Amino acid sequence: MRRLYGPAGWTALGASAALLFVAVPLLSLAVPPGSAFHLSQYWVTLLGKIMCYAIVALAMDLVWGYAGILSLGQGLFFALGGYAMGMYLMRQIGREGQYQSDLPDFMVFLDWQAFPWHWWNTDQFWWCALLAVGVPGLLAFVFGYFAFRSRVKGVYFSIITQALTYAAMLLFFRNETGFGGNNGFTDFKRILGYPIATAETRVALVVATGAALLGTLLLARWLVTSRFGRVLAAIRDAETRVAFCGYHTLHYKLFVFTLAAMICGLAGALYVPQVGIINPSEMSPANSIEIAIWVAVGGRGTLVGAIVGAGLVNGAKSFFTQAFPEFWLYFLGLLFIAVTLFLPRGVVGLFARRGAGAA
Amino acid sequence: MRAFLLAFLVVAVPARALDEGAVHRLVFGDADERSQAIAALVAEGDPRAATLLRALAEGEVATAGRRILLVKGETVADALTGEALASPPEAREEVVANNRLRREIEAALAALQLVSPARDARLAAARALAGGADETLRPLVRRALAEETDPEVRALLELAAASLELRGGDRQARLSAIRTLGASASPQARTLLAALLETRSDGGFAEPDPEVRAAAQAALRAVEARLAWGEFAGLAFAGLSLGSILLLAALGLAITYGVMGVINMAHGEMIMVGAYATYVVQSLFRAHAPEAFGAYLAFAVPAAFAAAALLGMALERGVIRRLYGRPLETLLATWGLSLILMQAVRTLFGAQNVQVEAPAWLAGGVELFAGVVLPWNRIAIVAFAAAVLGGTWLLLARTRLGLFVRGVTQNRDMAACLGVPTARVDTLAFGLGSGIAGLAGCALTQIGNVGPDLGQAYIVDSFMVVVFGGVGQLAGTVVAALALGFVNKLLEAWSGAVIAKIAVLVFVIFFIQRRPQGLFALKGRAAQG
Numbered sequence: 001m002r003r004l005y006g007p008a009g010w011t012a013l014g015a016s017a018a019l020l021f022v023a024v025p026l027l028s029l030a031v032p033p034g035s036a037f038h039l040s041q042y043w044v045t046l047l048g049k050i051m052c053y054a055i056v057a058l059a060m061d062l063v064w065g066y067a068g069i070l071s072l073g074q075g076l077f078f079a080l081g082g083y084a085m086g087m088y089l090m091r092q093i094g095r096e097g098q099y100q101s102d103l104p105d106f107m108v109f110l111d112w113q114a115f116p117w118h119w120w121n122t123d124q125f126w127w128c129a130l131l132a133v134g135v136p137g138l139l140a141f142v143f144g145y146f147a148f149r150s151r152v153k154g155v156y157f158s159i160i161t162q163a164l165t166y167a168a169m170l171l172f173f174r175n176e177t178g179f180g181g182n183n184g185f186t187d188f189k190r191i192l193g194y195p196i197a198t199a200e201t202r203v204a205l206v207v208a209t210g211a212a213l214l215g216t217l218l219l220a221r222w223l224v225t226s227r228f229g230r231v232l233a234a235i236r237d238a239e240t241r242v243a244f245c246g247y248h249t250l251h252y253k254l255f256v257f258t259l260a261a262m263i264c265g266l267a268g269a270l271y272v273p274q275v276g277i278i279n280p281s282e283m284s285p286a287n288s289i290e291i292a293i294w295v296a297v298g299g300r301g302t303l304v305g306a307i308v309g310a311g312l313v314n315g316a317k318s319f320f321t322q323a324f325p326e327f328w329l330y331f332l333g334l335l336f337i338a339v340t341l342f343l344p345r346g347v348v349g350l351f352a353r354r355g356a357g358a359a
Numbered sequence: 360m361r362a363f364l365l366a367f368l369v370v371a372v373p374a375r376a377l378d379e380g381a382v383h384r385l386v387f388g389d390a391d392e393r394s395q396a397i398a399a400l401v402a403e404g405d406p407r408a409a410t411l412l413r414a415l416a417e418g419e420v421a422t423a424g425r426r427i428l429l430v431k432g433e434t435v436a437d438a439l440t441g442e443a444l445a446s447p448p449e450a451r452e453e454v455v456a457n458n459r460l461r462r463e464i465e466a467a468l469a470a471l472q473l474v475s476p477a478r479d480a481r482l483a484a485a486r487a488l489a490g491g492a493d494e495t496l497r498p499l500v501r502r503a504l505a506e507e508t509d510p511e512v513r514a515l516l517e518l519a520a521a522s523l524e525l526r527g528g529d530r531q532a533r534l535s536a537i538r539t540l541g542a543s544a545s546p547q548a549r550t551l552l553a554a555l556l557e558t559r560s561d562g563g564f565a566e567p568d569p570e571v572r573a574a575a576q577a578a579l580r581a582v583e584a585r586l587a588w589g590e591f592a593g594l595a596f597a598g599l600s601l602g603s604i605l606l607l608a609a610l611g612l613a614i615t616y617g618v619m620g621v622i623n624m625a626h627g628e629m630i631m632v633g634a635y636a637t638y639v640v641q642s643l644f645r646a647h648a649p650e651a652f653g654a655y656l657a658f659a660v661p662a663a664f665a666a667a668a669l670l671g672m673a674l675e676r677g678v679i680r681r682l683y684g685r686p687l688e689t690l691l692a693t694w695g696l697s698l699i700l701m702q703a704v705r706t707l708f709g710a711q712n713v714q715v716e717a718p719a720w721l722a723g724g725v726e727l728f729a730g731v732v733l734p735w736n737r738i739a740i741v742a743f744a745a746a747v748l749g750g751t752w753l754l755l756a757r758t759r760l761g762l763f764v765r766g767v768t769q770n771r772d773m774a775a776c777l778g779v780p781t782a783r784v785d786t787l788a789f790g791l792g793s794g795i796a797g798l799a800g801c802a803l804t805q806i807g808n809v810g811p812d813l814g815q816a817y818i819v820d821s822f823m824v825v826v827f828g829g830v831g832q833l834a835g836t837v838v839a840a841l842a843l844g845f846v847n848k849l850l851e852a853w854s855g856a857v858i859a860k861i862a863v864l865v866f867v868i869f870f871i872q873r874r875p876q877g878l879f880a881l882k883g884r885a886a887q888g
Contacts, residue, residue, distance in 0.1 A: 163822070
């Protein structure tokens, strides 16, 4: 078996896993709320949110950092996964909505009598989990096939993925689409039968997100250290040359684009029960561009950098939007410019000179 | 005391008062008498009747014995004469108007506007009646038609009169009314004519005379043809208008993308900057030279161009130049710039939308057909877009800078080898593209509000125009902008705005995959990217 990480890397991974799976549940559930070591609901939710973003950032790093495809549609795949999970959570509300109907409140409001076809079987968790990963994957596969086959690349690809995201956002804003229009899904009550707002459920969700994050990291690491990963990097650096060497670049790009979309869908599905809402503004083109800056801040093509970047930018976002809300966009804008101008290899790149391969 | 006052009032009554009998029936009568009284008052066409009816609808009419009073706050006046009473009687009873009466009063008040001295009021009243006037208004419509001189109001009144004749007139009158209707192109005429041809529940036709029916059929066809033509013209104009807005927004982007191969995500914010520059100029004029307000656009256009162009050149020198050869990073950096610009505008001007008042000479419009009005501001934008396009074409095709810009667009390295100062061309081209975006912003102020998010609404659309049209030729941008504008409006009429927009986006996405180089591609090796 190929070595994914050196001893230091595995130690760091193990430490993070221990922190996530042992320390977080202990500190938030066992330590009483008055104690200085207690991890409050706010921090648990924030941690869960940021880890979801980190999963998205990993996916973005795979397509952009390794394959050189700047997709501005990752936010769409993320939101689609979120909507799939949201459908299940809406079904779990049962008859406890405002109108005591089997249908979600927004459908009663629209005077619908039955679930539309795309809600079929959404009361089954396994089906929605499948949708959360499968729908983004299918969309990415079809879209990517046509785009890569016609050799759409570079900024053109960025622009058409952005247009796709924008079109999807407009579609989801419509009430008739059957996803709650403007308001999206919210007021969830239960997940898998457990009440969704209790401390235990939240910790369980965070632990699940952490496991997904570590799993995604290992999968991505395994991919990029394989032969496949090298071909990907070669495509990023000189696609024409790789094609002349006899590689079918379409297959490689399509695979990584589809995989990344599925990972984003997974992250979205984990995100929605934790924040308790999903609406079309998650699909706004701005969100997708922000994902790119997480990766750029951390350092492209380093995987760990993506996680670091997602944590740094979103940590800063939580801080700014609470302390100086009017300065957040200045900061974010400057970050975009400063990172591209002065930090092309990201934060991880700053440290990478010491101990090559640590990333 | 009271007797004395009464005597005083009797002396003060003016020579001509309202029809006293009608007023009494209006106030004291039963429901039917009240309706007749309203009709009688309306037929008289006296402005004081309007005052009384309005007061009645608003519960400001009271009675004291047989006297009818208008009570407005503290002042009490006699309803018949309009004279204010020095000491109003204490024992008053308010006259209650029920909903049916209120509705009748409302219709009557609207109809009374027909004899108002203000042309706009008459026009509005005639428009309301054109779709079918109530029988009781017949004398009023006749009277108004006899006195009316304004052709537009007359046309509407003729419609109203025709609708009355159709229902109440004899055969000859009905035929002549149908002829009147057949010559018009209004939707009301269509409704009226179609109503004649309907079958009643007992199987007979609404219009018993077959000859009249045949005439109505022919007239209906004529009206419908005219209406369809008008609808199409309106739609075409809407498409042209949207197309020219898209053209203005995308023209600058096509230049910068063509020359430098980078996507400027801050392009939308250049539009926004131009719009705010217009707002500033407009505010200055309002504050310091209100008498010359109508001329502010003459100053706003160069100001919008200059503000956006200078900002664009600064950005090119400061940021974009340093990212040469890294288009994806440029995309991100310019996105960051757009965030900063938007937030800066929020800090400077507030997050709320600001209103740019259009000069008076752009208000109103030309009526092409009945119901199809082309607003002047839209026409002006189409003309402005054509002028900007012409100017850009002249600049690119006839000047030295234009030659350089075209050269760099086609083959940067070769142009540099031949001595073209590519760095300077980049800066100037970026300034030009940004300036044109500023002009787009200036134009947009005339059709909507100005807010920090203004540019965001146009950025995706402008990209679609550029990638659809292809890079490097103005013709591509023009054709793409107009095509997308027309298609968008056509689909919008057919399926609603959101679906139309989605359909256009999906269409462009698929189009790019079939033809990545756009409609009008540069030929030869230059097109290799």
